[in-house]
Amino acid sequence: MGKIKHMISVLIIGMIMFFFVESKLISGYLEELKNEAQFAHQSGPSLLQQIQQEAKDRYVSPQNAKIDRVWKAIPGYNGLKVDEKKSYQLMKKDGRFQESRLIYKQIPPKVHLKDLPPAPIYRGHSDKAMVSLAINVAWGEEYLPEMLEVLKKHSIHATFFFEGQWVKKHPDLAKMIIDAGHEGGNHSYTHPDMARLSKARAREEMEKTNKVIESATGTRPLLFAPPSGSFTDATVETAHQLGMNTTLWTVDTIDWKKPTPEALINRVISRVHPGAIILMHPTESSSASLDTLVRKLKAKQLKVDTVSNLLSETRIISHTSSSSH
Template sequence: MYRKQLIHVIVFVIIVAISFQNSYNPFETNDVTTFSNEVQQVSKKEDALYREIQTKSAQFAKDPQNAVIDRVWKKTPGRNGLKVNVDKSYEQMKKKGTFDKTLLVYDEIAPEVTLADLPPAPIYRGHPEKQMTALMINVSWGTEYIPTILNVLKENNVKATFFIEGKWAKENSDFVKMIAEQGHVIGNHAYNHPDMAHLSKTEMTEQIQKTNDIIKAITGKAPTLFAPPSGSFNDQVVDVADEMDMETILWTVDTIDWQNPTVSVMVNRVSSKIHPGAMVLMHPTSPTAQGLDSLITVIKDKGYKLGTVDTLLSEER
């Protein structure tokens, strides 16, 4: 009898334990996490440091700037605005316990008008306040200097934009692949270096399309940037490129490396003319192969980042 009662008690205890384990507990798992987060959020917002960041955030905000057609510089990219992310900034500063503007975290705010929204026009430079420049290397000859140029770019961790002639690409597909595989951007430099401004619309289209087809066949990707040979263009050239979803790219700083200057003359020329948003024109020449390392150093020493043309033209700060 005693044993039977003991068994009943044990079974009852087990049933109660199982029932209690499976019952709803409002303070378990996700509910506990949610409750804890809400408490932390309230506590954070009551912190004097958090309120200080909120109060001061407006003075560090910057409005986005729309892309425009400049009277002189034509199509000019816009620039993202900045808004202080109060929560992330607080996380950065709470260990220190005091406000430090160098620890502010920002969110970028896109402008309402981008380059894609503007009518066709040539592009000479990036945003005039963007502390970045881009190297654009137009290639239709100088094959022997390509390996050296690529090595210098790799050693300096710099990506450039190579505007490649279609005929040259067809004859030097291994170099084109190498350029693409090393992370550089490839643009279109027409098929056989014509004076684009003196071609018919049909001829313009053929020059650009044929080159796009060749480059895509080699790299798997068609260019979106077009640099007219010798910088020769007219409105129709720009319109034809636009119809093919391509931007027409010119430059603001010319190395004049094709005139075979000494390295020091070339580097000093670039150093004196470099500016925010600059696009630096060069070719695969002996002066460029010899002086590229020094030229990169000079640009970086002036506080500029070096990026590809498409990065320079983006709204990112």
């Protein structure tokens, strides 16, 4: 009987010790969980959560191409979103959020210029901080070398709209312009009033010019600029059938009136806006103004590029903030 009591006493003492140890372990485990929860609360959202929140804040919707009542065909503009996966991969090594390391990707709109019915184009998208120099060339070849040097110095490209019979006389100069990275456009063959031509004659002017430009430069124009800005719906339709958009301008230098360089520059800078197409010719006024004009356009945070690049949906991206995209 005494042995049994002893065994019971030992068993009770063992059980008490077991529960005491277990309770300590459980208490320690709970305390550890509590500490982890407090740390998580103090350290804020995870890196991935921060990136996901930034992605929501920085999302910019794409804008469709449209026909405007005043400006006619206006190109679309890509939207913008943060690539969460790539941004996370770039930041996870340091384990902290860095705005400068956000990676963006562009979202195309659903409606593009090519989806619209044929219509003239006067400008690019107003949200695109870019302008284009549209230089119509039917004479003035003596001023082209100096203008090309200025463009080269500033590492920018323009669109030169060639008259066909001018290219026939100056194929080497036309090729030099294209070889320098500039865009070549169609400006008719004989510089007629396109609004007075039959559809057949208008087509002949465009086709003949395309052939001579392609023969001289190896490139086929995608843009048509009607002489003096004169056209009809049939002109635009004919150009469309030949794979060309009809483009005009929003800012005219009126350089053929021989303004002083100061007058030309002030005229352009006072009227220029994002998306503007600036009409020029190879004249003494434009040649003398070009360097300062480009500097002032850049000072207004406007990129200068070809008309086709202006009309593209590609965004000009700034990584500093979504408001500047």
